[in-house]
Amino acid sequence: MTDQSTTVPDAIHKHFGLTYANYLVLPRTLLQSMPDAWQTRFVALLDEMTEAFxxxxQAEAYKVEAAEEHTVSEMTEAQLKAAGITEDWYAGEKPPEGLASDELTEWQNQHEQLSPDYYDADGNELDEHSRVLLPAADPVPHYNRGRTYIEPKRPAAGGLVSVTRYTVSVLPADDINHRYFALHVELKSRGWVVHNGHEFYTEAGVWEPGQATAHHFADYDDALAVARKAAPDVTVNGHTAVEAYQRTQEATRG
Incomplete structure (x- = not known):
């Protein structure tokens, strides 16, 4: 399980490892089988990514189907045919026409390679170690309008990870002034609160010291929305977060 308390540089790239996959496919049935709190966090991240890009x-739609991966040199004749791959044992040469059966056998014995050359349906040569996909039955059941449920495996040790605090700031995390212009969305006993470390967002929509008058949000999405809206206007020593960010960018370009 990933430690969510530490920011990992290039975490997505590292998650994919040494694969050449350009997309991540997640079965809807498994997603809807996760706990509601997890689903809420996941959807919030999806919404955040959608808004960011x-x-x-982007493509209007993608076609996804279950498949099995095969190495070309290990495929059966039926599998090669299903994949539209042809074998050439004679390096592109063809036997002369009119050969008798024994003459054809002799020609084949003389010209046959130790291993064939492989070509895809478009005539492109394939390395014998190339991997291709063949359609297969999907072992994950259909989501059935949200009704299908598969019991998730619980962690063997350490328990489930719960995120109880988010930080929102116009300034990037590696900026020296990031913490001064940050707002925090934090889970308390009565719900989520928004604060800057000293003042809390109240029921009246203003900022006051102390948690006593803080507005407690039942849904952390609503609390995050307030923090995102207020983040650009966070002011320290007469300068807003946006002004601090602009100064940082100007210093970097200079």
Whole structure:
């Protein structure tokens, strides 16, 4: 299980490891089988990513199907045919026409390679170690309108990880002034609160010292929305977070 208390640089790239996968496929049935609190956090992250890249053109849809991976040199004739792959044992040469049966056998014995060359349906040569996908039955059952449930495996030790605090700031985490211009969304006994370390967001929509008058949100999404809206206007020593960010960018460019 990933330690969520520490920020890992390039975590997504590291998650994919040595694969060449360009996409991550997650079965809907397994997602809806996770605890509600986990689903809520997951959907919030999806929404955050969608908002971050809504300006980027993306495909209208993707076609995803279950498959099994095969190494070309280990595939049966039936599997090669299903994948549209042909074998060439004679390096592109063809026997002369009109050969008798024994002459054809002799020609094949003389010209046959130790291993064949492989070509895909478009005529492109494939390395014998290339991996191809063949359609297969999906072992994960259909989500059935949200009804299908599969009991998740609980961690053997250490318990489930619960995120109880989020930090929101216009300034990046590695900025020296990040902590001064940050707002925190934190889970308390009566719900989620928004604060800057000294003042709390109240029922009246203002900021006051102490937690006594703090507004407690039942849904952390609502608390995060307040923090995101207020983050640009966080002011320290007469400077807003946006102004601090702009100064940092100017110093970097200079």
């Amino acid at each position: 809504e300006h980027v053109p």
